Amino acid sequence: MGLAVRLSYGTLDELVERFAVNISRGGVFIRTRDPKPVGTLLVLELRLSGGEAAIRGEGVVRWIQAEDPTAHPRRAPGMGVQFTKLDDASRALVERMVELKERRGVAPGVVAPAPIADRPDGTPAPTRAPSAAIPAPPRAAATPTPAPAFPSPAQADLAAPHRAEQLLAGPARLDLGLPASPRPVARPSRAIIGIDLGTSNSCAAIVKDGRPYVIPSREGHNTVPSIVGLNARHRIVVGHLAKAQLLTNPKATVSGAKRLIGRAYDTPLVQEIRAKYPYAIVPGEDGAAAVRLGPETVSLEQISALVLGEVRDVAQNHLREEVNRAVITVPAYYNERQRAAVREAAALAGLRVERILNEPTAAALAYAYGRHLNQRVLVYDLGGGTFDASVLELSDNVYEVVSTGGDTFLGGVDFDGQIVDRLLAIWEERTGVPFPDDRVALSRLVDAAERAKCALSERAEFPVSLPYLALRDGAPIALEAVLTREEIVALVEPLVDRTLDVCREVLLAKGLGTKDIDEVLLVGGQSRMPLVHQKVAAFFGRPPSHAVHPDEAVALGAALLAHSLGSAEGVVLIDVLPMSIGIGLPGGRVKTIIERNTPLPARKQYGLTTTRDGQTEFELAVFQGESGAASECEYLGTLRLGGLPPGPRGMVKIAVGFELGAECLLTVTARELNTGREVQAVMSAREGAEAARRKLEQGGGADAARAQTGNFPAPGPGDVAADAGAGGAAVSNGGRALGGLFRKLFGRRPEAR
Numbered sequence: 078m079g080l081a082v083r084l085s086y087g088t089l090d091e092l093v094e095r096f097a098v099n100i101s102r103g104g105v106f107i108r109t110r111d112p113k114p115v116g117t118l119l120v121l122e123l124r125l126s127g128g129e130a131a132i133r134g135e136g137v138v139r140w141i142q143a144e145d146p147t148a149h150p151r152r153a154p155g156m157g158v159q160f161t162k163l164d165d166a167s168r169a170l171v172e173r174m175v176e177l178k179e180r181r182g183v184a185p186g187v188v189a190p191a192p193i194a195d196r197p198d199g200t201p202a203p204t205r206a207p208s209a210a211i212p213a214p215p216r217a218a219a220t221p222t223p224a225p226a227f228p229s230p231a232q233a234d235l236a237a238p239h240r241a242e243q244l245l246a247g248p249a250r251l252d253l254g255l256p257a258s259p260r261p262v263a264r265p266s267r268a269i270i271g272i273d274l275g276t277s278n279s280c281a282a283i284v285k286d287g288r289p290y291v292i293p294s295r296e297g298h299n300t301v302p303s304i305v306g307l308n309a310r311h312r313i314v315v316g317h318l319a320k321a322q323l324l325t326n327p328k329a330t331v332s333g334a335k336r337l338i339g340r341a342y343d344t345p346l347v348q349e350i351r352a353k354y355p356y357a358i359v360p361g362e363d364g365a366a367a368v369r370l371g372p373e374t375v376s377l378e379q380i381s382a383l384v385l386g387e388v389r390d391v392a393q394n395h396l397r398e399e400v401n402r403a404v405i406t407v408p409a410y411y412n413e414r415q416r417a418a419v420r421e422a423a424a425l426a427g428l429r430v431e432r433i434l435n436e437p438t439a440a441a442l443a444y445a446y447g448r449h450l451n452q453r454v455l456v457y458d459l460g461g462g463t464f465d466a467s468v469l470e471l472s473d474n475v476y477e478v479v480s481t482g483g484d485t486f487l488g489g490v491d492f493d494g495q496i497v498d499r500l501l502a503i504w505e506e507r508t509g510v511p512f513p514d515d516r517v518a519l520s521r522l523v524d525a526a527e528r529a530k531c532a533l534s535e536r537a538e539f540p541v542s543l544p545y546l547a548l549r550d551g552a553p554i555a556l557e558a559v560l561t562r563e564e565i566v567a568l569v570e571p572l573v574d575r576t577l578d579v580c581r582e583v584l585l586a587k588g589l590g591t592k593d594i595d596e597v598l599l600v601g602g603q604s605r606m607p608l609v610h611q612k613v614a615a616f617f618g619r620p621p622s623h624a625v626h627p628d629e630a631v632a633l634g635a636a637l638l639a640h641s642l643g644s645a646e647g648v649v650l651i652d653v654l655p656m657s658i659g660i661g662l663p664g665g666r667v668k669t670i671i672e673r674n675t676p677l678p679a680r681k682q683y684g685l686t687t688t689r690d691g692q693t694e695f696e697l698a699v700f701q702g703e704s705g706a707a708s709e710c711e712y713l714g715t716l717r718l719g720g721l722p723p724g725p726r727g728m729v730k731i732a733v734g735f736e737l738g739a740e741c742l743l744t745v746t747a748r749e750l751n752t753g754r755e756v757q758a759v760m761s762a763r764e765g766a767e768a769a770r771r772k773l774e775q776g777g778g779a780d781a782a783r784a785q786t787g788n789f790p791a792p793g794p795g796d797v798a799a800d801a802g803a804g805g806a807a808v809s810n811g812g813r814a815l816g817g818l819f820r821k822l823f824g825r826r827p828e829a830r
Contacts (some may be wrong), residue, residue, distance in 0.1 A: 079120045082107055084311070087126045087390055089170070090295050094101035097174035104136065104159040112141045112156035119158060121289065121296045128252070128312035132170060134163035135752060161641050179742045195553070238354075251373045253313055255382055259424030262401045269402040269431055269642060270392050271439075271635025272385065274419065276335040276488060277602065279303050279384055281403075282394045282636035289443070289633040294391045299629070301391060305383045306330035313386045327355035327520040331368050331380050332468070333490060336462045338377040338422070339415030341712055342366045346486060353494070355516040365418075378418050382425035389426060403428045404639040406631050408458075409435040409465040410483030410655050412701045412711050413743040419690075420742070431642055433740040436460075437467035437636030438478060440600040444625050445471045446637045452595040457613060457621070458631075459576060459600035462488040477651040480674055482583040489603040495568040496526035496560070500541065503558050513547045516546060519774045521546065521736030522556075532605055533562045573612045579618065586674060597621040600630050637828075652677045654741060656711070661773040665707045670735050673703060680736045688727040695731065698773060699745075703824065705771055718747050 085094040099106055100538055105123070113119070115138050123132040136158040144154035163171065194567040214216055248333025268799065270292070271282045274496035278300035280717045281292045291299045307329040314322070323330050340347050367376050385405075392400045403427075406515045407419055416433055423430045437456035444454070452473045460467040465483035469476055500522055501512050512518070518780060525541050532539040545555040558788050584590060597613060603612075614620045626633070641647040659669040660683070675695065695718040702710030721729055730750040737743055748755055 079122075081122045081124055083124050084115045084124065084131070085126055087829040088295060088392070089125070089131060091394070092125065092131055092179060093170070094173050094286045094295075097177045098809065100171060100174050102160075102175055104139065104157060104173060105132075106155055106157050106814065108153050108155040110144075110154050112154065113138050115139065117817060119156060120720075124312075126167070127314060127318070128254075129308060129314055129318060132163070132167040134167055135161045137161055139502070167603055178710050183334045204574060227300045230527055244630040249312070251307070251313070251371055251375075253375065253379055254426050255379055255386075258422060260426070260427070261424075264401075265429060266399050267565070268391075268392075268398060268400050269391075269639035270400055271402065271404045271632050271637070271639050272388055272403050273436070273439075273632035273635060274335065274381065274385065274388075274591075275303055276333055276460055276490070277303060277390050278628075280459070280629070280632045281388045282632040283392070283396070284636050284640035287637045287791060291629050291632055292392050292395045295394060301387050301803070302332075302382065303335065304330060305331045305334075305370075305380050305386050309355075311371065313370075313383065315383050323518065324520045324524055327516045329356065329370060331356050331375075333369065333462055334368075334377050334380045334384075336485065337368075338381055339368045339412070339418035340366050350486070354521055369768070378422040378425060378786075380418065381422035385423055387430060387483060389428060391711075401427055404432045404434055404635045404640075404642075405430055406434045406436045407637050408460075408463040408483060408485055409437050409467050409478075409487055410463070410515075411653070411741075412656060412713065413658070413737075413741060414711075415485075415711055416742055418739060432633055432638060433476070433742070434638055434650075435465070435481070435655075436598070436631045436650060437465050437481065438469065438476060438551060439632075439638070439730055440598055440630040441467075441469045441471065441476055441751075442634035443630040444596075444635075445600055446648070449473050453589075453593060454596045454598055455580065455617075456598045457576070457580065457604065457792075458598060458600040459603040459609065460488050461603065462486075462490055464488060464576050464601075466576070466583045468583060468587065475649045475651070478653045479743055480583045480587040481653055482579050482586070482656050483655070484575065484579060487572065488601075491529075491572055492569045492606075493523060493526045495572065496524055496530055497567060499560070499564070499568055500526060500556065500558065506558055508549070510549065515547065520545050529560050530606075531563065533565050535561065538560050541598060554748055569606075570608065570612075573609055576609075578611060578618050590619045596624075598625055598630075599734075600621075600625065600627055602628055650739070652739065652741065656678065656701045656739060656789065657703055658699065658701050658713070658743065659710070660716075661707050662774060665773045667702070667705055667710055668702050668709050675737075677741060678736070678738050680734060680761055683733045683735065685718075685731045685733060686727050687724065688726060690726050691723040692726070693721045694731070695721070697733070698745075713743070716745055721749060722752070735799070737815055738830060 084092065084096065086095060096586065117138045119136050119138065120151065121132075121134055122130050125131055138156050139159045140157045142152060142157070144814075145152040149370055160171075183620075191819040211506035241734075268283065271289075273280050279302075280300040281291060282289055284290075293299055294301070296317070301316040304316065306314050306322050306326065308314050308322060309326070317331055323332065332719075336350070337358065341364050342358075343364065347366050349356065359367055359369050361376050365376065367374050368380065369375070378747040387405075389400055394548040403423065405419060405423055407416055411419075418431065420430050440456050440458060441454060445452075451473070452471050454469055454471060456465070456467045456469065458467075463483065463485045464487040465481065467481040468479050470479055471477075480661075501777050502511050503590055525543055529539045529541055538559055538561045541556065541558045541560060545553040546556050547554045570671050586594075592619060596618070597617050599609070599613065604627050610621060624765045638648065638650070641680065651675045654671060657669045658671045662668050670683055671679055674826050685697075696717075697716040697718075698707070699713045700707055701708035701713055701718055704710050716733070718731060718733070721731065732750055734746040734748070734749045735743065736746065746755070
């Protein structure tokens with residue numbers, strides 16, 4: 078009989094630390110309310126909470142223990158399993174546990190109780206004494222005979238019980254361990270953590286005793302790799318376990334999901350990068366980009382949820398309490414769909430998002446919180462996959478973003494790509510044949526490129542040695558090359574120049590120059606590169622600040638905001654819309670509704686009239702971007718208005734409200750003005766970006782064209798009138814984050830030094 082036991086421990090180190098007391102060289106006690114009969118032969122597998130196998134072997138049930146809650150210490154129900162066979166790795170792990178028990182003073186071969194978790198009030202729980210041992214397995218007897226029962230050990234508390242399950246015959250459906258749909262948090266946790274959801278790595282931070290710090294894992298890592306994989310046993314692995322198989326199983330290992338989440342599959346950007354990833358990128362529900370893991374299609378929201386869940390587990394293990402509330406950071410240049418996708422991923426991971434925070438704003442919080450500064454700063458955030466530049470005006474606890482820009486396809490992986498291209502060129506020069514279509518070989522090349530990039534930040538040259546990279550005529554071919562710092566600088570300098578072009582554009586958008594900036598903060602792992610420091614210093618005429626940790630600043634800023642949410646002295650964040658939002662017009666054009674850098678929250682009302690007799694519905698394609706051409710903007714979805722009263726052409730008038738909250742999440746409402754009743758407004762991206770653009774080019778945007786010249790009544794309460802033809806932005810007068818909040822509070826804006 079096959080038996081798999083799902084333990085509550087997430088890592089091998091945690092298993093050794095906490096489960097060692099339940100195991101001996103001879104066997105293990107398994108808590109279960111459905112024990113097998115004495116003498117039952119088992120093919121046994123002890124699994125970690127993530128599903129990966131920790132101990133594999135064979136055993137026999139030697140005794141059964143009934144539950145006795147009145148005993149002291151109380152007895153848990155279960156069965157004692159004697160090992161008859163273990164593989165080498167499992168035996169080594171058992172030996173490691175036994176040695177740990179011996180160091181703690183527990184007699185060898187004794188199964189002692191695990192420590193009981195502390196009570197909810199924080200007082201320590203009582204300890205328990207060790208009891209009898211499970212003897213070592215006999216060397217002979219392939220089919221052991223049942224032995225008389227012997228005294229059973231006192232066991233750990235059932236607060237976190239193991240789960241025993243029958244092994245299924247044949248491959249099972251892929252279990253992500255996530256709910257089918259997001260569920261609301263029933264009991265909000267006391268703790269609120271800050272999470273930096275990164276392209277390469279993610280981490281959590283919290284404030285304790287007034288000091289923010291990044292939460293380390295039990296293994297001592299400050300970050301969790303943002304990687305999800307499907308291992309050889311058809312189990313999902315996340316973080317370091319997934320990174321460990323990145324080179325050997327690249328087709329079933331997903332990295333860089335942050336670049337793809339919330340994007341339509343048929344967008345040119347997604348199609349362009351498909352070939353750069355070793356795993357399969359496929360269309361998912363509603364036309365969104367998704368990935369293929371094994372036989373199934375997995376959404377990018379689910380991939381990110383698994384990463385967020387791992388980060389949450391790290392926080393819970395460290396804090397020793399439940400955590401289900403978080404402030405999560407995203408690139409400032411994320412569009413509305415991407416922000417909504419991150420919120421959905423967090424909900425799938427069991428987290429209630431208290432705030433979606435832009436990464437540059439979080440870094441500014443980490444820099445200025447509690448320092449009572451009066452400065453204008455530019456945050457230069459160059460991470461693993463994205464680049465953002467934001468100008469903020471700081472005044473005590475007011476953080477006002479005045480201009481922002483970025484590139485969600487410019488980061489450390491693009492620097493690696495330039496080096497990979499160079500190594501591929503060297504390969505072809507020396508071998509005379511194209512590089513093989515081998516995903517494992519390509520993953521080794523990418524890994525070597527990243528190591529060379531990091532090493533050449535400190536060294537003048539770096540040898541690349543990749544033996545057995547491919548075969549030719551049955552003989553192995555290696556790649557041996559020496560890369561120099563000058564060579565790498567020449568390769569990546571155009572990418573650094575692109576970041577400075579974004580900085581220049583962000584400054585010009587508000588009529589600022591480099592001398593108007595008091596400090597430049599470098600954030601993100603790729604900003605460590607010496608070339609970046611040199612270029613930024615030359616561009617701004619001064620060296621950048623080293624006041625923040627490039628890898629931790631974003632998470633620390635998120636934690637500070639989370640801490641301030643429950644504080645009487647909270648911070649005031651005034652953010653802006655990173656990219657304009659507009660609607661499609663006939664001929665493939667885009668009409669801007671809310672302009673870029675509009676302070677948030679913002680609201681704009683747009684008027685429509687029917688264009689034909691008896692018309693009962695409208696369709697409006699919504700785009701985000703700065704171009705006047707739909708083909709060059711990001712498609713957000715198609716707004717469908719239904720339930721209109723039939724009437725003569727032009728007589729039915731509809732006011733469509735576009736409302737952006739402080740997190741830049743779009744809400745669309747519609748009101749039929751003749752009667753004042755709400756009409757159905759549904760935003761959907763199901764038809765896909767290219768279908769929406771083709772419809773516009775064929776004249777499908779006539780409804781929007783008619784609306785530009787409509788004569789509509791004044792906006793309702795809470796709205797500020799704005800001229801649609803002039804492209805002005807209307808904002809809600811009930812929000813605190815208005816564009817002139819600083820001037821209203823202080824009568825001036827922060828002055829540049």
